Amino acid sequence: MKKTGQPTINDVARIAGVSKKTVSRVINRSSQLNGETRSKVEEVIAELGYVPNPQARALALRRNYLIGLVHDNPNAQTIMNVQRGMLEALHDSEFEMVVRPLSRGSPTMLDDLRTFLERQRLFGVFLMPPISENDAIVKLCVELGCRYVRMCSAVLDDDEHMVASNDREVVREATEYLIAQGHQRIGLVAGPHGFRSAKERRQGFEEALAAAGIPLPRSLIADGNYTFESGLVAAERLLEQTPRPTAIFSSSDTMAAGVMFAARQRGLDIPRDLSIIGFDDTPIASQVWPPLTTVRWPSVSMGRSGALKLIAGVDGGEVVPEPSMLLSTLVRRASVGPPSR
Amino acid sequence: MKKTGQPTINDVARIAGVSKKTVSRVINRSSQLNGETRSKVEEVIAELGYVPNPQARALALRRNYLIGLVHDNPNAQTIMNVQRGMLEALHDSEFEMVVRPLSRGSPTMLDDLRTFLERQRLFGVFLMPPISENDAIVKLCVELGCRYVRMCSAVLDDDEHMVASNDREVVREATEYLIAQGHQRIGLVAGPHGFRSAKERRQGFEEALAAAGIPLPRSLIADGNYTFESGLVAAERLLEQTPRPTAIFSSSDTMAAGVMFAARQRGLDIPRDLSIIGFDDTPIASQVWPPLTTVRWPSVSMGRSGALKLIAGVDGGEVVPEPSMLLSTLVRRASVGPPSR
DNA sequence: TTGTATGCGTTATCAG
């Protein structure tokens, strides 16, 4: 007698006239099965609308059908994008997504994650930067037998464990665009220390200037931490110099918004007095005035691709390899123009 | 012999020299327990670092220690805020958060949710608007024995099942502020039909104008759907009129950004030519130029409070009642001034 | 107050 509305594997077995194990084999696509038996069972399964109980499965397999999104990311919009991509990928699967914020400042971070992974027995985790750059965390995943995919701004792992973007190249391209417009004094608002993305973007910036033979005094580089306020402060430092930079590349859109804010406060017109390029293409980029020229970072695709990597080959289905390198592109809007001086 | 590193209830029972059931009673804070036995067991539990296995528990209880965040919300930032609040509340608990987007347009929405709830056996769900306003969904939760809390812009349920904000009142206050500045032609960018928030905010707006004896021609109300583009289009409709409105209340910040954009395109200065008030206090509000006067919607607190309601009294702990009504407040920044004409 | 037997729905083992 069933108490819940759900049919169980026993119901299927009974009605199909086979054992539980046989039903289990059908579900898990065991290769050693009589075709006739299989189709009979499949028929009953379809008829009953039977679906295996995730809780029981989790207990028996010691592994949950849950994909974790682990992050300690300053950018809410990026988290949402990744989340959306992952959810798209997981939508037609038997997996659910659980979100787990971590604070990389905390000394208990690693223990927190260990406890989480050990207890929840996650099937896999998607690691967002900068956590994805932490080798101790990756090691922990390996130790606990938890699949993982790292989201990163450079090649940090093999294809199976990574979705990366070409930050350095695209920033070089963006900077070249600025140079092509005639800019010679170009400032950089860099990302926070310890973030690989910050490093890559900075290197792309430096490479472009070096290739064009444009000097880059230390005074034209201001540190930020991807927040609006940090962009504002950095821009103030950059803009109080004489001569002023005629263009600024900001390593994130949010900071670029801060740069625009600072420029306005000084009565500077964009792009006449100052050209600006950001990075991310978050909604704010197209919603500020003037619309911000920026780099479109494929965060949604990275989430989707990463989640697909995580669950690849679970259902015995064939594994279609997901791309490990997603390309960013320069989006030209209105915040860049030739220098007026 | 243990295969995994985790100690089980059997280990605790064996070492403490009691039965599994006794350990189970200690864990679940059964009142009928010898104090001595209890402390002995608790000692062993602490020593072993034992924590009950969620998967086994889920199977036995037919209920998972998972809290769902169910949404179909156009505003990514609000989702993040709610998520953050919920995560804060769940942080010290044994619950995890799983995110589940739904598309209210889809005919299978209800079935999707049913399947999700039946299969995952969620402990409870937090329903974001506009899904939270759907009675069929609430009914489904009740039917499936899944706790729920609705996030809403008006009193839609009893305290136990709701976290609400006082949208109407605060919008009335915001509009009065506009009136106090001397504005007489005030436009409204309304939210989408079918959203209770849109209705409440509109009513607050209308009440303030009516109380001040200011007429509100239909032409001063433009429909939006909470997106930037819709705000832009709505503002164009409003601003092409003669005489132009000298102020606009926008039912969301994102739309307000669209209004600002439209104003700029027409060469209008804010707030000299046009005053604007938004709603939400999303990051963009303080990052645009000029900073947007807006209503601070306590979305983080609503998420936190809602999650706490959901897990209230689980551990046998005393239930500290969470507030069901969170107040929004007007944040005065630079996008409002007296009319220049 | 405590213990024993049994169920929860699956998968794994090892026979047949």
Added chain:
DNA sequence: CTGATAACGCATACAA
């Protein structure tokens, strides 16, 4: 290829 039986780890009746 298939099936009986034993895990998986915890909770609930029902005894003691």
